[in-house]
Amino acid sequence: MIELMIKDETAPLRTVVLGTAKSLGGTPDLAHVYDPKSREHIIDGTFPVEEDLIRENEAFKAALEKYHVTVYRPDVLENTNQVYARDIGFVIEDKFILPNIITDREHEKSGIAYLVEQFNQENVFLMPEDAYAEGGDVMPWKDRIFVGYSKDKDFNKYKVSRTNQKGLDFIEQNFPNYEVIGFELKKSDTDARANALHLDCCFQPIGHNQCIIYKGGFKNVTDYEWLVKEFGKENCIEITKEEMYHMNSNVFSISPEVIVSEARFDRLNAELEARGFTVERIPYAEISKMEGLFRCSTLPLQRSY
Numbered sequence: 146m147i148e149l150m151i152k153d154e155t156a157p158l159r160t161v162v163l164g165t166a167k168s169l170g171g172t173p174d175l176a177h178v179y180d181p182k183s184r185e186h187i188i189d190g191t192f193p194v195e196e197d198l199i200r201e202n203e204a205f206k207a208a209l210e211k212y213h214v215t216v217y218r219p220d221v222l223e224n225t226n227q228v229y230a231r232d233i234g235f236v237i238e239d240k241f242i243l244p245n246i247i248t249d250r251e252h253e254k255s256g257i258a259y260l261v262e263q264f265n266q267e268n269v270f271l272m273p274e275d276a277y278a279e280g281g282d283v284m285p286w287k288d289r290i291f292v293g294y295s296k297d298k299d300f301n302k303y304k305v306s307r308t309n310q311k312g313l314d315f316i317e318q319n320f321p322n323y324e325v326i327g328f329e330l331k332k333s334d335t336d337a338r339a340n341a342l343h344l345d346c347c348f349q350p351i352g353h354n355q356c357i358i359y360k361g362g363f364k365n366v367t368d369y370e371w372l373v374k375e376f377g378k379e380n381c382i383e384i385t386k387e388e389m390y391h392m393n394s395n396v397f398s399i400s401p402e403v404i405v406s407e408a409r410f411d412r413l414n415a416e417l418e419a420r421g422f423t424v425e426r427i428p429y430a431e432i433s434k435m436e437g438l439f440r441c442s443t444l445p446l447q448r449s450y
């Protein structure tokens with residue numbers, strides 16, 4: 146049996162599923178694209194190639210293994226983009242949620258079926274049909290669970306709205322010991338600079354009590370203000386629109402002390418080091434072209450407490 150335990154974003158990582166770039170299926174056509182950054186690169190002729198994505202992805206794997214993390218991979222499905230394992234399921238405490246996700250990505254779940262079979266089946270939950278949530282929007286943090294979501298009007302309008310009110314309600318009902326706090330995100334299907342695809346595209350807790358945050362990703366400025374007040378201004382690393390676009394908030398914590406970050410995030414990496422973090426720099430710029438980075442590529446199963 147595979148043990149599950151996740152209560153936050155940063156406790157020392159023991160077990161993780163890392164997405165794979167194998168058998169990606171080449172450049173998608175515009176009709177099948179579901180995020181604006183991939184769309185932009187398809188139009189510009191700069192969509193990444195499998196070989197480069199695999200190289201970056203394997204470098205990330207090596208960094209995880211350097212810290213003795215057990216890394217599982219999804220079964221490779223032919224012609225399927227499986228880079229972003231984060232969104233297809235998520236762990237809270239010892240429970241595994243298999244959510245409803247965007248239809249275009251639904252079949253990715255079968256890649257991790259062999260792992261789900263090895264979880265304690267009593268703790269595997271399916272969501273009701275009309276409730277949607279993707280792991281990129283869900284962040285347990287101490288006695289709270291932060292959830293990025295869209296109210297129905299936006300949810301029905303945008304392909305990039307992935308978590309709805311019913312998804313948020315489901316999490317609230319199933320984790321009564323947590324305070325579940327929803328943040329509406331700003332969405333655009335066509336402009337990647339105006340889109341927070343998931344909560345982890347504009348916010349992520351790091352260390353013990355710090356976070357990376359982009360104000361413009363929040364639909365309601367009061368949510369951003371609440372977070373800054375909660376964490377304390379000095380504990381927030383604010384990023385710019387351009388840094389958000391390059392996915393600076395989507396680093397990944399191996400522990401409260403060690404963060405995997407993109408090799409070219411100069412300002413962020415210097416800021417993290419000034420705050421005492423060890424930064425593992427990995428080239429991941431090709432993967433970022435599909436609107437996800439390190440956090441998105443991982444589905445943590447167990448951290449130690």
Ligand SMILES: NC(=[NH2+])NCCC[C@H](N)C(=O)O
Pocket residue numbers: 179180183229231232250280281282342343345346435436437438440441
């Ligand atoms: N957790 C995340 N931010 N995941 C990013 C997923 C990106 C992917 N292109 C999608 O649109 O679904």
